[in-house]
Amino acid sequence: MTAPDPGVYISPAQMYQEVRGLSETVSRIETKLDGILDDAKDLRKDFSDHETRIRTLERSRWPLPTIGVLAGVGGAVTGALALLAR
Numbered sequence: 001m002t003a004p005d006p007g008v009y010i011s012p013a014q015m016y017q018e019v020r021g022l023s024e025t026v027s028r029i030e031t032k033l034d035g036i037l038d039d040a041k042d043l044r045k046d047f048s049d050h051e052t053r054i055r056t057l058e059r060s061r062w063p064l065p066t067i068g069v070l071a072g073v074g075g076a077v078t079g080a081l082a083l084l085a086r
Helices: 012-061 063-085
Strands: none
Touching: 012 063
16 A cells, blocks of 8 residues: 655745735735726826817807808809899
């Protein structure tokens, strides 16, 4: 008969070091995630601001094509009157 494999022995000190290392790694990851979440909040604010500004620009542009059409119609009427006045 063969003797059973005793397995791997991990001392309590080694286990404690591993747990401490894992704890430090998790703390670093949490810090990075907090930074990313703060950046995401800033991006949402910027997006909202840009959306508002674009909507304002779109609202203020609508008279320009209307003015162009009215000027064209006015020019056509003036031309027609000038042609008929001959």
